[in-house]
Amino acid sequence: MDSPQYRVFVCTKKRPPNAPEGCCCNAGALDIYQTFQDEIQKRQLHTRVSVRRSGCLDNCEAGAVALVYQPKRLGFSWLPTKIQVKLRRLLFPNRHAYGHLTRADVGAIVESHFVKGQPLKRCQIS
Numbered sequence: 001m002d003s004p005q006y007r008v009f010v011c012t013k014k015r016p017p018n019a020p021e022g023c024c025c026n027a028g029a030l031d032i033y034q035t036f037q038d039e040i041q042k043r044q045l046h047t048r049v050s051v052r053r054s055g056c057l058d059n060c061e062a063g064a065v066a067l068v069y070q071p072k073r074l075g076f077s078w079l080p081t082k083i084q085v086k087l088r089r090l091l092f093p094n095r096h097a098y099g100h101l102t103r104a105d106v107g108a109i110v111e112s113h114f115v116k117g118q119p120l121k122r123c124q125i126s
Ligand code: FES
Pocket: 011, 012, 013, 022, 023, 024, 025, 055, 056, 057, 058, 059, 060, 061, 063, 065
């Protein structure tokens, strides 16, 4: 079986409610994770998109946070490897972080990012 075109990592890190840095779990991350799973199943994208829970993604203040990673990129096989890597990063950024997510955002992200191939700017964080 081919690897998925997109991998979604939803931070579900849990910290105590009074932890100063907060955590995505307290911001509804488990609901976000389940909503991603449901949307992917509903749209039958499960062969192209895998959704997993993850630990902290270092954007705790923006919880709930999800990271979309696109493992396969177009190649520049005729170029030296170092230049291929730099060109891919420059021309085809393959990581997009989404933050302050609500369940209502998930359907829009799935439609825009995984169906149309355009990351949803309004939910992106740096
Ligand atoms: S707890 Fe989710 S990004 Fe840190």
